[in-house]
Amino acid sequence: MQDRASFSRRNFIKAAAAAPALGLLPASVRDALAAGGITVGFIYVGARDDFGYNQAHAQAAAALKKLPGVKVIEEEKVPETVAVQKSMEAMIVQDKAAVVFATSFGYFDPHVLKVAQKYPNAHIAHCGGLWSEGKHPKNVASYFGYIDECEYLSGIVAGLTSKTGKFGFVAAKPIPQVLRNINAFTLGARSVNPNATTRVIFTGDWAMPVKEAEAANSLLDQGCDVLTCHVDGPKVVVETAERRGAFSCGYHASQAKLAPKGYLTGAEWDWVTPNTTFVKALQEGKPFPNFVRGGLKEGFVKMSPYGAVVSEKARKAADDVKAKMLKGEFVIFKGPLKDNTGKEVIPAGKSFAQQAIELEGMNYLVEGVIGSV
Amino acid sequence: MSAAPARPRPLIDALLPLAAIVIALMLFSLFVALEGQAPQEVLETIFAGAFGDAFGWQNTLLRAAPLILTGLAVALPARAGLVIIGGEGALAFGALGAAAAAVPLAGAPNLVLWLAMALSGMLAGGVLIGFSGALRQWRGVNETISSLLLSYIAVALMNHFVEGPLRDPASLNKPSTLPLAPEAMLGNLPGLDVHVGLAVGLVCAVLAWVFLRFTIWGFTVRVVGGNPRAAAMAGLAVTPWVIGLCAVGGAMAGLAGMLEVAAVHGSCNASLLVGYGHAGILIAFIARQNPLAVIPAAILIGGIGAAGSLLQRRLDMPDATVLVLQGILFVVLIAMETLRGRAWRIPQLSAPRLAKATPAPEEAA
Numbered sequence: 001m002q003d004r005a006s007f008s009r010r011n012f013i014k015a016a017a018a019a020p021a022l023g024l025l026p027a028s029v030r031d032a033l034a035a036g037g038i039t040v041g042f043i044y045v046g047a048r049d050d051f052g053y054n055q056a057h058a059q060a061a062a063a064l065k066k067l068p069g070v071k072v073i074e075e076e077k078v079p080e081t082v083a084v085q086k087s088m089e090a091m092i093v094q095d096k097a098a099v100v101f102a103t104s105f106g107y108f109d110p111h112v113l114k115v116a117q118k119y120p121n122a123h124i125a126h127c128g129g130l131w132s133e134g135k136h137p138k139n140v141a142s143y144f145g146y147i148d149e150c151e152y153l154s155g156i157v158a159g160l161t162s163k164t165g166k167f168g169f170v171a172a173k174p175i176p177q178v179l180r181n182i183n184a185f186t187l188g189a190r191s192v193n194p195n196a197t198t199r200v201i202f203t204g205d206w207a208m209p210v211k212e213a214e215a216a217n218s219l220l221d222q223g224c225d226v227l228t229c230h231v232d233g234p235k236v237v238v239e240t241a242e243r244r245g246a247f248s249c250g251y252h253a254s255q256a257k258l259a260p261k262g263y264l265t266g267a268e269w270d271w272v273t274p275n276t277t278f279v280k281a282l283q284e285g286k287p288f289p290n291f292v293r294g295g296l297k298e299g300f301v302k303m304s305p306y307g308a309v310v311s312e313k314a315r316k317a318a319d320d321v322k323a324k325m326l327k328g329e330f331v332i333f334k335g336p337l338k339d340n341t342g343k344e345v346i347p348a349g350k351s352f353a354q355q356a357i358e359l360e361g362m363n364y365l366v367e368g369v370i371g372s373v
Numbered sequence: 374m375s376a377a378p379a380r381p382r383p384l385i386d387a388l389l390p391l392a393a394i395v396i397a398l399m400l401f402s403l404f405v406a407l408e409g410q411a412p413q414e415v416l417e418t419i420f421a422g423a424f425g426d427a428f429g430w431q432n433t434l435l436r437a438a439p440l441i442l443t444g445l446a447v448a449l450p451a452r453a454g455l456v457i458i459g460g461e462g463a464l465a466f467g468a469l470g471a472a473a474a475a476v477p478l479a480g481a482p483n484l485v486l487w488l489a490m491a492l493s494g495m496l497a498g499g500v501l502i503g504f505s506g507a508l509r510q511w512r513g514v515n516e517t518i519s520s521l522l523l524s525y526i527a528v529a530l531m532n533h534f535v536e537g538p539l540r541d542p543a544s545l546n547k548p549s550t551l552p553l554a555p556e557a558m559l560g561n562l563p564g565l566d567v568h569v570g571l572a573v574g575l576v577c578a579v580l581a582w583v584f585l586r587f588t589i590w591g592f593t594v595r596v597v598g599g600n601p602r603a604a605a606m607a608g609l610a611v612t613p614w615v616i617g618l619c620a621v622g623g624a625m626a627g628l629a630g631m632l633e634v635a636a637v638h639g640s641c642n643a644s645l646l647v648g649y650g651h652a653g654i655l656i657a658f659i660a661r662q663n664p665l666a667v668i669p670a671a672i673l674i675g676g677i678g679a680a681g682s683l684l685q686r687r688l689d690m691p692d693a694t695v696l697v698l699q700g701i702l703f704v705v706l707i708a709m710e711t712l713r714g715r716a717w718r719i720p721q722l723s724a725p726r727l728a729k730a731t732p733a734p735e736e737a738a
Contacts, residue, residue: 048691073685073686074685074686074689075686075692076685076692077692079648081633081637081638081644082435082436082637083436083647083678083682086435086679086682090428090432090682090686091686094428094686105546106547106643108547109547109639110637110638173536174536175546175547176545176546177546360545361545
């Protein structure tokens with residue numbers, strides 16, 4: 001309503017000059033454009049308030065809304081099929097979005113690539129780190145974070161809090177990204193308790209609340225006293241642990257509210273950092289970055305604040321390693337490292353920094369993990 | 374006014390779904406108003422998103438394309454009197470079958486490749502749902518339950534093959550089968566931003582309608598679906614017809630799976646399971662199991678999907694808004710069905726009662 005009241009001749013001329021298609025735009029977007037601002041689109045694969053993967057992205061969208069001259073439009077529960085192609089197109093064509101953040105991993109191939117080729121002047125930033133020079137269009141970008149750093153720190157905290165030395169990990173699929181998190185968590189825990197073990201259960205898909213609850217209960221029945229997970233919505237796992245008096249470490253976003261007693265800490269995304277990089281580049285007319293990655297040091301990931309039950313000793317141990325990570329002096333995956341079948345996967349003397357391509361194809365579980373891929 | 378009241382009224386029957394849509398929109402407006410949004414603005418946005426312009430129409434048709442086929446997957450067995458709800462599994466099986474057929478044929482001429490993929494996909498989907506029909510005819514297993522359970526098995530098998538034997542080793546974090554070459558992908562319909570799957574769906578729906586409406590076999594199906602015991606007494610082969618229609622229904626969903634692989638995803642992976650098979654149940658019921666009516670029903674559901682997209686972007690409403698609309702629509706449509714074929718007159722008590730009071734012929738006579 002206010003938009004119409006503030007309608008003036010100047011705005012009208014600007015709007016009329018912009019493009020005939022602007023007639024389709026809602027007044028608020030028209031104003032943002034007239035003010036020299038840009039429109040930014042966000043597409044989520046699940047619900048914005050899932051206490052997990054999508055909420056982490058929506059938090060960044062909410063932060064972008066506060067930037068001057070930025071108008072944010074969002075769409076949730078968009079499946080990884082023609083629906084996302086049409087949503088991206090609509091944001092580009094109907095809403096004149098300068099950049100669309102396609103936040104689900106499965107959006108990339110073929111959907112993001114197809115739409116990007118069709119609209120070479122639009123920009124699409126995809127979360128997942130798949131873009132490669134020469135192979136993919138220049139108006140597509142990848143951004144991703146090294147969240148295994150936070151998993152390692154969570155492992156340290158869990159290792160120093162647990163009484164049984166047994167941890168339960170509810171995971172979606174045995175794919176490299178997930179295995180890397182399970183391994184980092186276990187390595188962190190075993191760095192402070194060499195006898196610690198992680199039991200892993202794969203549920204088979206990203207959002208399987210019933211299976212996640214079954215897995216969590218079964219892990220607790222096996223004597224695990226700290227649960228963590230890599231699924232889209234950690235809500236079920238964290239709540240189950242809390243209900244049964246066990247500890248939990250979160251993932252994606254903070255689940256502290258769901259488990260005020262047992263929540264230790266968690267590995268969270270901080271997408272505000274990469275998202276702002278893209279938006280600033282477009283606002284300032286700088287070249288669009290194609291590949292943006294970072295860890296704790298770069299502010300792409302962060303830890304949930306420690307829960308009340310976390311001891312001073314555990315806090316200090318984790319903070320010490322975190323300080324090294326922030327200086328870029330810490331390597332998680334280094335030799336000699338054996339997998340849980342006894343095979344050497346990283347020989348002694350060799351170490352893989354976060355950017356190492358070898359880590360992208362991880363297909364093993366390290367010693368101390370009970371389970372198989 | 375004095376004609377027999379039990380005869381169906383084609384005009385009124387055709388108006389029933391329209392009336393249902395109007396009533397559903399009114400109820401939905403009430404809901405929207407309670408949520409503090411302006412109903413008129415919301416309805417306008419829904420219409421604009423689904424049918425407002427060329428972009429909206431193509432968005433709607435693209436979403437409707439697989440739904441026509443999955444709607445047929447429910448509607449065709451229903452003509453033989455079976456309630457099949459395993460379309461999602463048949464779609465998964467079809468996609469897997471199509472992707473598996475494409476592996477040894479990489480580099481073959483496109484037409485050969487597409488035909489092989491389509492046949493393989495239809496066979497896979499057809500076998501799955503045909504099996505459900507066979508269980509019902511030969512073992513007395515309820516086909517609704519068995520098709521649902523078989524659907525879970527099919528999805529699990531698809532995931533197993535996609536993540537195991539058929540996995541493209543290069544698909545690290547999104548397990549998929551080997552992708553089709555870009556030039557082997559099915560393209561768009563001329564002048565449209567909608568893939569050829571739409572045309573395939575339309576052709577299948579029309580063929581199914583012609584077959585059921587105008588052929589002697591279609592008449593047979595009507596008898597089998599109307600009263601299997603009477604059909605058997607009349608010497609009709611009930612079991613082959615029932616299993617056959619299940620298989621054809623499954624083949625339709627399998628074909629939808631093949632099209633998802635060949636026209637959208639390029640490979641078989643978990644992303645192509647987005648509930649098209651389940652939406653098919655809704656569509657078949659809206660269409661009253663009529664293959665031709667499946668087309669507008671699929672377009673309606675596709676349009677609601679397209680509208681949801683615009684509604685979220687323009688009015689910041691949650692995705693669940695259109696689910697509410699879809700739910701209200703479904704309930705009202707089903708409720709309106711109870712009015713179908715009724716006497717639309719002030720009740721004249723004598724005539725219908727008399728008709729009902731006519732004694733049924735003695736069975737053993």
